[in-house]
Amino acid sequence: MKSAAIKQLPKRERPANLRGFDRSLPMSLLRAREAVMKEFIPSLKEFGLTPQQWRVIRSLEQHGEQPLGKLAENCFLLMPSLSRIVQNLEAREFVSRKAVAGDQRSSMIVLSASGKDLFKRIAPRSAERYNRITERFGYGKLELLYELLEELVERLDDEQELLDSRSN
């Protein structure tokens, strides 16, 4: 019985499920991301920020004031989430809204003075953590990982566009 089962394998096919369903690609990416986030979250929490709130502050500091739509795009957040996040940051006066001339639907989100201050206090810590990761893992490997991740996204997005265009 066993020999018959073995005989079917040697075809040198790659297994249908690389490593069963556990250790699947989504799972591996999730684990990796969690491991990385564990490095950053504690210092954010000291300052009372969630990772998403930090993303927003960071984006505003780097790219300046933005309408919600751009901010959502840059922070990779959906509008409903961002809407709540900005309300939160606004209540704590880390950001404010500035009217846009000619369109009353939209407004610019602006990083306040205390928002900038918060950024200045957190940024060095994040950078330090980042350097530590680079040290630990190796600069070359990290670059390679970036490239692979980017290419993976590109390939999957290509396919997505194909499917989209077919249904149009």
Added chain:
Amino acid sequence: MKSAAIKQLPKRERPANLRGFDRSLPMSLLRAREAVMKEFIPSLKEFGLTPQQWRVIRSLEQHGEQPLGKLAENCFLLMPSLSRIVQNLEAREFVSRKAVAGDQRSSMIVLSASGKDLFKRIAPRSAERYNRITERFGYGKLELLYELLEELVERLDDEQELLDSRSN
């Protein structure tokens, strides 16, 4: 002015922030995961399952009945989330609980007949998607990506243990 600024760069140091804060490691991992999940989520949704609910069903199918603790570990879910998820799956009769002799705190989570049936209907689609990703991205690159992700987690976990042991 400009020449002075340029003169400080050539030290051949790698930039402190690989690609600014955008395109950071957490962000890249998130984007990659989202891109991958976009492949799987639609078919899950057809069957009324979230990715997390699917993880639970998958784990039960693969590893058999488990106490909640093991299930949480295998599915990479925190207990409060899993607790709610199992309640949901229980209400829909995809799983049930079986008493454990000798410990009334814990119970085994069991995949029901309709749970197994659901698995059988979804699994082929997932496998198909997975194969498509492998095709698109390349088997070798995928393996390389797995290795890098695993090693990243190992390295960061090592560091974590160091920090933990210091504080004990």
Added chain:
DNA sequence: CAAATAAGATTAACATGTTAAATAATTATA
């Protein structure tokens, strides 16, 4: 120009992530 459409943003409703607190059963210890 008035009605229909579209665009930007928010709200609603539900599922999950996350930390802390609560509950109940079990084990360890004085």
Added chain:
DNA sequence: TATAATTATTTAACATGTTAATCTTATTTG
């Protein structure tokens, strides 16, 4: 053995992810 500490799980409270519905303002069109 009564009590304290531990273990397994759940609940609470708040933030986010996600889809659909709503609301307001702009734009398009008949």
